[in-house]
Amino acid sequence: MSLQRILPVLSLALIVGCSESSNVNVSSDAGQEETPISATGENAAPPIQTVGESTTADPEPTGATPVDKLPTTKEGWLARGLTEEQYYVTQEKGTERHHANEYWDNNRTGKYLCLCCGQTLFDSKTKYKSGTGWPSFFQPDSSESVAEHKDRSFFSVRTEVVCKNCGAHLGHVFDDGPQPTGLRYCMNSAALRFEEAAKSKEE
Numbered sequence: 001m002s003l004q005r006i007l008p009v010l011s012l013a014l015i016v017g018c019s020e021s022s023n024v025n026v027s028s029d030a031g032q033e034e035t036p037i038s039a040t041g042e043n044a045a046p047p048i049q050t051v052g053e054s055t056t057a058d059p060e061p062t063g064a065t066p067v068d069k070l071p072t073t074k075e076g077w078l079a080r081g082l083t084e085e086q087y088y089v090t091q092e093k094g095t096e097r098h099h100a101n102e103y104w105d106n107n108r109t110g111k112y113l114c115l116c117c118g119q120t121l122f123d124s125k126t127k128y129k130s131g132t133g134w135p136s137f138f139q140p141d142s143s144e145s146v147a148e149h150k151d152r153s154f155f156s157v158r159t160e161v162v163c164k165n166c167g168a169h170l171g172h173v174f175d176d177g178p179q180p181t182g183l184r185y186c187m188n189s190a191a192l193r194f195e196e197a198a199k200s201k202e203e
């Protein structure tokens with residue numbers, strides 16, 4: 001993109017430069033042929049583009065730990081604080097027991113983060129009583145929260161939901177949820193860390 005913009009400018013500059021070089025004596029304050037070239041308005045574009053690239057070249061997600069800083073072995077995950085069940089669910093695509101998990105009945109206000117990396121996954125505003133005994137949401141917190149894969153295990157096709165940042169297994173999504181999305185994100189508490197919203201009096 002920037003090259004395509006610069007090339008015509010350069011070729012134009014060469015032409016201008018050649019014509020200038022024949023009129024060097026006429027030019028009053030432009031003693032060198034490069035001077036009029038750099039004075040053209042077109043040259044303002046490259047520095048602006050560089051600034052834009054430097055600000056957008058930092059795609060750090062919302063406080064989540066980058067994948068390359070996360071453990072790659074079971075020992076590493078357990079050392080990081082995961083329980084055997086949390087490891088089984090998030091790293092081995094396991095499923096915890098319904099009604100016997102931490103958040104299925106949690107009604108407090110706040111965000112649900114990825115237990116493994118801290119990525120923000122769901123907002124309590126989208127949590128609803130699905131009757132399944134697992135924490136259920138009708139939509140993720142943002143487009144950066146989760147990714148979905150076809151899961152062909154157990155002789156059926158389901159849609160697996162994973163953390164978009166670190167790939168941890170979270171649960172599955174079904175199309176029998178409430179409006180406005182009609183989706184049911186059926187999650188494992190063992191893959192989540194609830195962060196209660198700050199009290200309004202602190203604001």
Ligand SMILES: [Zn+2]
Binds near residue numbers: 114118167168
């Ligand atoms: Zn994650």
